[in-house]
Amino acid sequence: MKWILFLTLMFTSSFAIADEIVAVRLKKSMGSITITGKSITCCSKKISHDATLSETFEVKYRRIDGLSYWQVHNKDAGITKMYNQKRLFFTGPNMYVGAIKAPRYIEFYAKKNSFDVIAHIGLEDYLKGVLPSEMPASWPMHSLKAQAIASRSYTLAMIKQRSKGHFNLESTVIDQVFDLSKHEAVSDIIKKRVYRALSETKGMVLTNSKTGIHKAYYHADCGGHTEEPGLVWSSNAKNGTAKDPYCPSHRNSKWKTSFSHKKLAKLLQSKLGGVSEKDVFKNLLVLNKSPSGRAVDVKLQFNNKERVISAQKMREILGYSKMKSTMFSFNNTKSGVTIRGKGNGHGVGLCQWGAKHWAGAGKTYKQILKHYYPNAKIHKF
Secondary structure, rough: HHHHHHHHHHHHHHHHHHHHHEEEEEEEEEOEEEEEEEEEEEEOOOOOOOOEEEEEEEEEEEEOOHHHHHHEOOOOEEEEEOOOOOOEEEEOOOOOOOOOEOOOEEEEEEEEOEEEEEEEEEEEHHHHHHHHHHHHOOOOHHHHHHHHHHHHHHHHHHHOOOOOOOOEEEEOOOOOOOHHHHHOOOHHHHHHHHHHHHHOOOOEEEEEOOOOEEOOOOOOOOOOOEOOHHHHOOOOOOOOOEEEOOOOOOOOOEEEEEHHHHHHHHHHHHOOOOOOOOOEEEEEEEEEEEEOEEEEEEEEEOOOEEEEEEHHHHHHHHHOOOOOOEEEEEOOOOEEEEEEOOEEEEEOOHHHHHHHHHHOOOHHHHHHHHHHOOOEEEEOO
């Protein structure tokens, strides 16, 4: 049975890695946007398209007489066309969607009253926009290679997970940061390091016997100990954990953030359902902690009720850049609340600061990946 599983995995993964196109959501819930570039064509999926070439398209999604329409203005030709369809497609070199650098093929996907902007790009080209956005390309080569394999594995796992959706990954920290502008802005030396890390690990992914491609989560700083995914999200997945005692010692590991009671109340009212202006925040209690010392669930106490939410949800409400991890302590005073913590990110899988340390100490990317993903193996297809 295991041999049959391996053969199936090898066949399907080799096909996916060789031919996979990644659908990345660049923007969501838009009402209008401007596309700029050179020789852009619109709007059908066919190569010929049905609009003249333009360097600027202004796109709006509107409701007229109860029906939804695309309004596409070709600024160069002075022509405006209306489309009643689910998707619009644009192709062209050097495109920008708003201020975001986009690959050659983009799609506008209509929702009820807005639209999403989806980039379609080959897997390895996608990773060129991810790798320098997620890890400094000046870091040791073996840490970059470990990151490349982790990102490739995470991407393929998300393509499988979201196969029925209209996109595979967000272009933000919700999934992986994808920024083509950042890649193009770096020096040729840095680009060569990115290309080398990707080319020398091409076709390499992490796998496990249960799911095939391993969903290789990663984060900035584990704060000394990584975490199991099931203690962060509602998941039965097992990644295995690792200790990194040197992580808490680097200068950016410890953090502090403060909120006034007024600011905290506004955040809770806007981002936590069932909380109104009548609900005055009083205190926060950590209900339980994981073996790594992270808060798992917290209790929000108001003047007239209590709410129990996950600590990860609390990070989402307060902002991931403010509350950097769930390894924290909470202090409530008359003037506001202060949160002190260590580490950065959810703590699951590869710790990027740890990978830098291990690579600097002479460990290979294979040893680094084995440390952070003890239940997975590297396969090359």
